[in-house]
Amino acid sequence: MPASEADYWEGMEDVTMDDSYPDILDFSNRTSPPFSSKVSNPSKLTSSPYYTEVIRQLRGVFGLHKFRRNQLEAIIEALSGRDVFVLMPTGGGKSLCYQLPAVCASGQTTGVTVVVSPLLALMKDQVHALQEKSVDVFLWNSEASWDEAMQRMRVGPKPSLMYITPEKLKESNVAQNVLTELYNKQQLARFVIDEAHCISTWGQDFRDAYRDLDQLRTRYPTVPIMALTATARRNTVADIIKRLGLRDCAFFTQSFNRPNLRYIVEPKGKNWEGSMMDFIASNHPNKSGVIYCLGRDKCEEVAKKLKDRGFSAEHFHAGMTPSDKDWALDEWRSGRVHIIVATIAFGMGIDKADVRFVIHYTLPKSLDGYYQETGRAGRDGEPADCILYFQFKDFMSIKNMIERPDRDNIQATPESITRQTAAARAVVDYCLNISDCRRIQLLHYFDEKLEEKSCGHGCDNCAHSVPLITRNVTTEARAVVELVRSFQTKKESVTLIQCRDILRGAKTVVVKSKQYDKLQCYGMGQDMPSELLEQMIRRLCLDDILQENPVMQSSGYHTDYVVLGPSAEEFLRSKKVTEIQWRPKAGKTGKTKIQTAPKTSRPKGKQRALPEVDEPIELYEDDPPPIAVLGNVIRCKGDIIPGNTRKSYQVSHHTISGENAGSVEKIGRQNIIIKADPTTIYQKMLNLREEVWS
Numbered sequence: 295m296p297a298s299e300a301d302y303w304e305g306m307e308d309v310t311m312d313d314s315y316p317d318i319l320d321f322s323n324r325t326s327p328p329f330s331s332k333v334s335n336p337s338k339l340t341s342s343p344y345y346t347e348v349i350r351q352l353r354g355v356f357g358l359h360k361f362r363r364n365q366l367e368a369i370i371e372a373l374s375g376r377d378v379f380v381l382m383p384t385g386g387g388k389s390l391c392y393q394l395p396a397v398c399a400s401g402q403t404t405g406v407t408v409v410v411s412p413l414l415a416l417m418k419d420q421v422h423a424l425q426e427k428s429v430d431v432f433l434w435n436s437e438a439s440w441d442e443a444m445q446r447m448r449v450g451p452k453p454s455l456m457y458i459t460p461e462k463l464k465e466s467n468v469a470q471n472v473l474t475e476l477y478n479k480q481q482l483a484r485f486v487i488d489e490a491h492c493i494s495t496w497g498q499d500f501r502d503a504y505r506d507l508d509q510l511r512t513r514y515p516t517v518p519i520m521a522l523t524a525t526a527r528r529n530t531v532a533d534i535i536k537r538l539g540l541r542d543c544a545f546f547t548q549s550f551n552r553p554n555l556r557y558i559v560e561p562k563g564k565n566w567e568g569s570m571m572d573f574i575a576s577n578h579p580n581k582s583g584v585i586y587c588l589g590r591d592k593c594e595e596v597a598k599k600l601k602d603r604g605f606s607a608e609h610f611h612a613g614m615t616p617s618d619k620d621w622a623l624d625e626w627r628s629g630r631v632h633i634i635v636a637t638i639a640f641g642m643g644i645d646k647a648d649v650r651f652v653i654h655y656t657l658p659k660s661l662d663g664y665y666q667e668t669g670r671a672g673r674d675g676e677p678a679d680c681i682l683y684f685q686f687k688d689f690m691s692i693k694n695m696i697e698r699p700d701r702d703n704i705q706a707t708p709e710s711i712t713r714q715t716a717a718a719r720a721v722v723d724y725c726l727n728i729s730d731c732r733r734i735q736l737l738h739y740f741d742e743k744l745e746e747k748s749c750g751h752g753c754d755n756c757a758h759s760v761p762l763i764t765r766n767v768t769t770e771a772r773a774v775v776e777l778v779r780s781f782q783t784k785k786e787s788v789t790l791i792q793c794r795d796i797l798r799g800a801k802t803v804v805v806k807s808k809q810y811d812k813l814q815c816y817g818m819g820q821d822m823p824s825e826l827l828e829q830m831i832r833r834l835c836l837d838d839i840l841q842e843n844p845v846m847q848s849s850g851y852h853t854d855y856v857v858l859g860p861s862a863e864e865f866l867r868s869k870k871v872t873e874i875q876w877r878p879k880a881g882k883t884g885k886t887k888i889q890t891a892p893k894t895s896r897p898k899g900k901q902r903a904l905p906e907v908d909e910p911i912e913l914y915e916d917d918p919p920p921i922a923v924l925g926n927v928i929r930c931k932g933d934i935i936p937g938n939t940r941k942s943y944q945v946s947h948h949t950i951s952g953e954n955a956g957s958v959e960k961i962g963r964q965n966i967i968i969k970a971d972p973t974t975i976y977q978k979m980l981n982l983r984e985e986v987w988s
């Protein structure tokens with residue numbers, strides 16, 4: 295026993311335990327997080343007949359001293375023979391909820407705890423960890439021989455836990471017979487359905503073999519069931535309860551807020567990959583992280599780029615051989631490799647405590663997925679960064695993936711396409727919502743309310759210092775839709791960027807050669823910043839008013855042309871006002887992009903300058919960067935005002951002057967070239983950069 299019984303309650307919050315379905319599905323009161331150490335009914339737990347053994351096993355078998363929120367409650371309810379539903383965020387400690395009752399002899403039902411889990415790798419990890427604790431556990435997978443299975447499950451003493459995949463359970467008559475035998479002898483303690491969302495067609499991880507788990511209740515009606523998941527949407531939960539036939543179940547839920555995670559959405563501007571690498575190098579050097587990519591090739595490509603930049607990185611995806619996957623996972627888990635670049639095949643059951651960053655290189659397919667994937671970060675409770683790099687094009691890639699047949703040439707049903715597209719769209723909405731707290735947006739998706747102040751600047755929206763502006767863009771939005779319609783009528787193609795350029799009255803080569811400057815709407819949005827115009831057009835695409843259609847060119851590359859979407863006519867007919875919220879591009883004080891320390895320390899004197907200026911140094915991560923240095927040339931895009939001597943000039947309000955300031959070669963709105971001594975330029979740039987970021 296610990297020094298004081300109160301130790302066991304430390305850090306615990308209010309117990310949420312509801313006993314009836316209608317109530318448990320009303321999450322509206324799930325506010326978060328109270329973080330009080332008050333427990334609503336501790337005496338019910340401590341006076342339970344199972345409590346003493348539970349505490350003994352917690353210490354003796356698992357070597358733990360305290361329970362995390364809801365663990366003890368779930369364990370006591372399981373031991374009393376009830377069905378239990380545990381909804382806990384990733385890393386919350388779900389495994390203990392069924393592993394601990396499995397090693398207790400005092401429960402209402404005793405014998406083997408059968409754990410159905412979707413991933414072999416996850417099961418192997420858990421079995422290994424339990425064996426190290428001297429728990430008798432059997433993993434019934436394809437590697438287990440018939441003899442071994444018979445020996446473990448029929449002849450000798452029965453294991454406390456038996457892990458099995460849903461596929462094995464479904465397909466193996468032997469496994470089913472063994473379960474029936476155990477049932478008849480009252481030797482089945484309970485069924486545990488881990489990652490229970492896989493049973494629901496609402497979940498992104500739906501597994502066909504999970505569907506058959508609905509037969510557990512019919513075949514073994516007196517055996518209690520425990521379902522566990524970190525996927526907390528109301529409809530998914532209701533579906534799981536219905537499919538498993540859970541009755542009078544004890545339901546445990548808690549806040550899904552992860553206060554130590556910082557959520558950031560970064561637009562994919564020019565050189566965003568470079569910025570991403572700078573960010574990792576500066577903020578999390580030699581620390582563990584995950585970068586999620588959409589495709590297998592992309593994972594390999596990004597891992598290579600990282601390695602080329604001197605990072606320790608490996609890729610991980612479903613196309614690798616099991617031994618390659620195990621190797622990559624082991625390297626990363628042990629800390630020999632810092633960054634794993636993975637598809638979502640890398641996820642469930644990854645239990646590494648010290649992951650300091652999770653980066654989404656491409657758009658996640660759903661907010662559910664995003665929450666799960668970012669949930670791999672900061673499981674030790676220490677601060678961790680979750681950065682999602684966003685561009686609208688990624689949504690189109692996901693949409694194409696959803697609509698085309700999969701690797702086995704199976705085409706998704708229209709319902710599934712609609713559902714998956716809506717899920718991806720919700721992620722785009724999340725990215726485009728630059729006003730509401732990211733944490734509130736995410737938790738709202740899980741039907742949870744959170745007060746904005748709880749975020750504490752823990753997301754890019756809350757941390758932003760530049761106020762949002764709401765702009766009425768009704769006229770411009772209608773103009774662009776009319777423009778696309780007129781192109782379509784003439785059977786001419788136009789891209790989104792060309793539409794933007796026409797509206798802003800740009801004098802680009804294409805605009806001039808195609809005489810777009812003669813169009814009626816040319817220059818109509820010239821008082822709007824070009825990023826706002828672009829945001830407006832993308833918003834129209836997202837709302838199905840416009841659509842981007844990829845067309846393969848003879849070069850083998852494809853170009854996305856804009857056409858009218860299914861909601862275009864309705865949009866033109868209606869008198870609805872179109873408003874857009876946006877933030878003007880931050881000046882030097884308003885800059886709130888992710889902080890990236892300078893790549894190298896400031897050179898001392900002239901000797902160290904040359905090697906560092908081989909790569910462009912960018913002051914901003916915006917597209918285009920207003921100023922960059924390459925060799926002895928400063929490249930600028932934007933306004934540059936020459937000073938009254940050839941030895942001083944201004945870039946975005948900064949004056950560069952002095953002996954070696956260099957001479958302005960060319961002046962214009964774009965591509966201004968200044969030749970100067972590299973040391974001076976480098977020094978100036980570092981000074982400026984520090985100023986911008988301070």
Ligand SMILES: Nc1ncnc2c1ncn2[C@@H]1O[C@H](COP(=O)(O)OP(=O)(O)OP(=O)(O)O)[C@@H](O)[C@H]1O
Pocket residue numbers: 358359360361362365382383384385386387388389390524642643644645
């Ligand atoms: N009461 C506890 N005290 C200390 N550590 C704990 C406790 N309960 C669980 N843990 C640790 O927390 C980590 C996460 O636990 P676990 O793997 O069970 O989480 P999970 O909820 O199943 O997460 P996921 O959904 O990602 O699988 C593990 O390293 C586990 O040992």
